[in-house]
Amino acid sequence: DVKVxxxxxxxxxxxxxxxxxxxxxxxxxxNMFWYRQDPGLGLRLIYFSYDVKMKEKGDIxxxxxxxxxxxxxxxxxxxSASTNQTSMYLCASSSGTEHGYTFGSGTRLTVV
Amino acid sequence: AQSxxxxxxxxxxxxxxxVELRCNYSSSVSVYLFWxxxxxxxxxxxxxxxxxxxxxxxxxxxxxxxxxKSQTSFHLRKPSVHISDTAEYFCAVYRxxxxSASKIIFGSGTRLSIRP
Numbered sequence: 001d002v003k004v005x006x007x008x009x010x011x012x013x014x015x016x017x018x019x020x021x022x023x024x025x026x027x028x029x030x031n032m033f034w035y036r037q038d039p040g041l042g043l044r045l046i047y048f049s050y051d052v053k054m055k056e057k058g059d060i061x062x063x064x065x066x067x068x069x070x071x072x073x074x075x076x077x078x079x080s081a082s083t084n085q086t087s088m089y090l091c092a093s094s095s096g097t098e099h100g101y102t103f104g105s106g107t108r109l110t111v112v
Numbered sequence: 113a114q115s116x117x118x119x120x121x122x123x124x125x126x127x128x129x130x131v132e133l134r135c136n137y138s139s140s141v142s143v144y145l146f147w148x149x150x151x152x153x154x155x156x157x158x159x160x161x162x163x164x165x166x167x168x169x170x171x172x173x174x175x176x177x178x179x180x181k182s183q184t185s186f187h188l189r190k191p192s193v194h195i196s197d198t199a200e201y202f203c204a205v206y207r208x209x210x211x212s213a214s215k216i217i218f219g220s221g222t223r224l225s226i227r228p
Binding site for chain 2: 004033035040041042043045048058090092097098100101102103104105106
């Protein structure tokens with residue numbers, strides 16, 4: 001069964017810390033995405049990548065950066081965590097939009 | 113800009129009753145449409161998709177959706193729901209003019225709760 005794996009289900013970090021969220025897919029997909037999910041707001045795109053070392057900003061990139069050094073791995077970085085970044089973070093991958101996205105189980109991040 | 117509107121944030125339904133979750137999108141060009149389901153503490157899973165062809169699309173778990181171009185709607189239906197259908201449902205749209213890396217826009221979600 002194909003998979004998108006997010007390294008942590010729950011994470012608690014302190015304000016100002018640098019936070020790394022890891023995502024790995026085993027489907028050889030070119031495209032990978034990071035979303036955050038908040039009640040009433042649905043999913044909002046933070047960053048996406050369509051190839052190794054390529055990245056593009058989504059709708060809410062402020063306060064985040066990403067890294068894609070290998071095709072299967074897409075990392076989301078919170079440079080200096082703040083309480084308003086407390087959220088559920090979802091990673092997804094795709095071989096093409098017509099196939100839809102495959103999502104990971106999510107990382108619930110709490111910044112205190 | 114394209115957008116997706118899910119008209120109901122919550123839908124309570126009795127078990128074995130029919131359900132319809134409403135979704136409208138705004139776009140003047142051809143689109144791809146999707147419905148995803150998110151069970152508690154899980155990621156999103158693709159329920160069904162419309163790319164072209166027949167406007168009635170069947171998905172997993174007995175769900176189906178109908179694409180209505182004139183009303184720009186893509187409502188999700190199930191004739192008889194079960195307790196296990198309790199989840200949040202997301203409608204999503206992609207305007208198919210970009211590269212394969214282009215993004216899908218998600219609605220704000222509809223929480224379906226099934227009462228015994």
